[in-house]
Amino acid sequence: MTKTAWVFPGQGSQVTGMGTDLLDIPSARDKFAQAEAILGWSVTDICQSDAEQLSRTLYTQPSLYVVETILADLIRERGHQPDLVAGHSLGEYIALYIAGIFDWSVGLHLVKRRAELMDSVSGGMMAALMNFDREQLDMVIAQTPNVVLANDNSPAQVVISGTPEAVQAVMSQVKAKRAIPLKVSGAFHSHLIAAAAMEFQEILESVQFQPAIVPVVSNVEPIATVDPEILKQHLIKQMTGSVRWREISLLLPTQGIERVVEIGPGNVLTGLIKRTSPGLILENVRNATELPV
Known part of the structure; x- marks a missing residue:
């Protein structure tokens, strides 16, 4: 079986x-x-x-x-x-x-x-990142308050969650092929x-x-x-x-x-x-x- x-x-x-x-x-x-x-x-x-x-x-x-x-x-x-x-x-x-x-x-x-x-x-933000440098992402998240790795989905796809300012700060610093804000009401996970x-x-x-x-x-x-x-x-x-x-x-x-x-x-x-x-x-x-x- x-x-x-x-x-x-x-x-x-x-x-x-x-x-x-x-x-x-x-x-x-x-x-x-x-x-x-x-x-x-x-x-x-x-x-x-x-x-x-x-x-x-x-x-x-x-x-x-x-x-x-x-x-x-x-x-x-x-x-x-x-x-x-x-x-x-x-x-x-x-x-x-x-x-x-x-x-x-x-x-x-x-x-x-x-x-x-x-x-x-309300008041939070989530964003999906595709094809990124994981080492760089981990470092930037560690240095940025009020943002976390919410979904570690695959080696090439994650979702980050936090305050809008913190999420946008990570998106601006981490090189990713795609970074897409998600349509959610809050910073889930x-x-x-x-x-x-x-x-x-x-x-x-x-x-x-x-x-x-x-x-x-x-x-x-x-x-x-x-x-x-x-x-x-x-x-x-x-x-x-x-x-x-x-x-x-x-x-x-x-x-x-x-x-x-x-x-x-x-x-x-x-x-x-x-x-x-x-x-x-x-x-x-x-x-x-x-x-x-």
Whole structure:
């Protein structure tokens, strides 16, 4: 048997119309109805609205959680199971659900609150840098207050986060092929959203985590574990901590993983993994037509 990891994308992967082809499947329709009861708004309506509304954190995160968990559950219904799971930022919540850490509605309640808190944050800035000098980047970040490496995605792609002045200072000093400001409301994955993270920590601590049925690799500490307390502590740190995706990609082959399936819209994670750990079999399940037989 080929050892397989399932990975789940986060904010930024959303696309208008995602999930709408799942409405032909009765179990998916039921999940969308349950989600509307919890959220107070329709995921399918939001996914069919304009890109700007879908891209608002308040709506993006719960919508991705619902669509990705439905896809993953449909794959499981067809007899497939992962040997390891991981998710990028918001995607970690889908990974934890698939690993049996919490049930579906608990996960959606957590994501709803996380989205509300992150949507309320303002004043920060994030920017993606492509094809840069890593040594120079590390040095400039170390010398610039109020900016951090938020997402270490691959050897050639990172996201920095901080105050607008600090982010722009780094962008002006580091030579990169491309540097793109991201459309987000705040400095996510940095100490600048500590107040929101503290509020969310209280919510997380009130939720009982179950032992995982498959190992989970967390964003802030790229090790595979089934320990519920370790996974909870990692999740508590996740909102202000760096997403260490490059290290997760490097870890996969060391765990005997030969095949990676990205479940959710787009192909961002398989693209990043390809650049970091070439040689793995990479597949995508983005919609109903790509579900395995």
